[in-house]
Amino acid sequence: MPNDHNLLGRAPFASDPNRSRGRLHAESGPGERSAFQRDRDRILHSTAFRRLQYKTQVFVFHEGDHYRTRLTHSLEVAQVARSLARALSLDEDLSETLALAHDLGHTPFGHAGEDALDKVMEPYGGFDHNDQTFRVLTHLERRYAAFDGLNLTWETLEGTVKHNGPVKDAPPTIAAFDKQWSLDLDGWASAEAQVAALSDDIAYNNHDIDDGLRAGLFTVEDLLDLPLVGPVFRQVRAEYPGLNGQRLRHEAVRRMIAIMITDVLTETRKRVAEHKPQSAEDVRNLGRALVSFSDEMIAADKAVKGFLFPRMYRHWRVNRMIVKAHRVLQELFGFFIQAPQTLPDEWRRSVADKDPTQTARIIADYIAGMTDRYALEEHQRLFDLTAKP
Structure with a gap:
């Protein structure tokens, strides 16, 4: 019998691991762990998860040890997701699992890398990091004797x-899997999945403000007119006159995260009272999100994103990284598409006898799985004639 500590006090609309629709490939029972706990553990032990340590969030790995990477971001999202799921009496393990998995398909160099791969993959069906995450989970991880993924x-x-x-309009990997085992793509996901999505928003904005201030891309004064952010920084300054630097940032970010979490809980409980879902299927068939920010928080979140885009994501220092990332990944792709026989053995064997589209997809898989550091080193090996192969 699986460990059922997380079943106590469960909301009627929560996902129940004992009623899971199962796995594509049948396995023996879960033993002491629930089905969702086993999923979480598989993600934690995956190669793709370990690589997140050296994949960029905004800053390339060598710019500083304290900036967030995809790994630290994923852990922070998981912490928020577990807290929200517990407060809403949902399955904490499923929310944590989805939070840990959500960035596994990201390329090196963050969104710049995704844009670069999407451009070169345009003749072959494009590139999408959500589809790539699904490829990692269902195909690219090869740890088990009986199945891929x-x-x-x-x-x-x-x-x-x-x-x-x-x-x-599901991207190719998801669309193909859906034909094999329907994921009910036209419905909403579980409340646990909705929690993970909002936890990503909460972590992303707040921690990018922290990293942007740390990097000197903008100042606290630049933030004071923003909704949510400005009032919190003013309040912290009023309570602690003279507080600056690291402590000011951390205190403000901590409070902003707490405010956003409270907003999600308040709005979600309001929607639960309105719709009275009695099962996880009720959540899927609701026709709208059950777990949500309030309209006021949605507007504040949009304003923060609107500030961060030009001031951080398109800051001249970040733009330089974007241009470099585009060049590195496009040149890597161009090299391998012209000479697939130069791929490492495992990948070279995979492209044998494949048509051009399949070959391009395999090359994209190889490049997308690289860390920032490995991509730079591989580029140097291929384009510096004095470098060792």
Whole structure:
């Protein structure tokens, strides 16, 4: 019998691991761990998860030890998700699993790398990091004798695909899998998946403000007119006159995270009272998100993103990294598409006898799995004639 400590006090609309739709490939029972706990553990032990340590959030790995990477971001999202799920009496393990998995398909160099791969992959169906995450979970991780991928539960795969809502025009990997085992793409995901999606927003904005201030891309004064952010910084300054630097940042960010979490809980409880869902299927068929920010917080979140885009994500220092990232990944792709026989053995064997589209997808898989550091080193090996192969 699985450990059922997380079943106590469960909301009627929470996901129940004992009623999971199962796995594509049948396995023996979960033993002491629930099905969702096993999913979480498989993600934690995956190669793709370890690589997140050296994949960029905004800053390239060598710019400083204290900036966030995809790994630290994923851990922070998981912490917020678990807290929200517990407060809403949902399955904490499923929310944590989805939070830990959500960035596994990201390329080196953050969104700049994704844009670069999408451009070179345009003739072959494009590149999408959500689809790549799904490829990692269902195909690219090769740790088990009986199957490719991690063979996760239906609920984890569904939540990975639909955490931001119903999916229209599914990208290729997701579309192909959906034909094999339907993920109900036209419906909403579980409440646990919705929690993971909002936890990503909460962590992303607040921690990018922290990193942007740390990097000197903007100042506290630049933030004072923003909703949510400005009032919090003013309040902290009023309570602690003269507080500056690291402590001011951390105190303000801590409070902003708490405010956003409280807003999600208040709005979600209001929607639960309105709709009275009695099962996880009720959540999927609701026709709208059950877990949500309030309208006021949605507007504040949009304003913060609107500030961060030009002041951080398109700051001249970040733009230089973006241009470099585009060049590195496009040149790597161009090299391998012209000479696939130069790929490392495992990948070279994979492209044998493949058509051009399949070959391009395999090359994209190889490049997308690189860390920032490995991509730079591989580029140097291929384009510096004096470098060792």
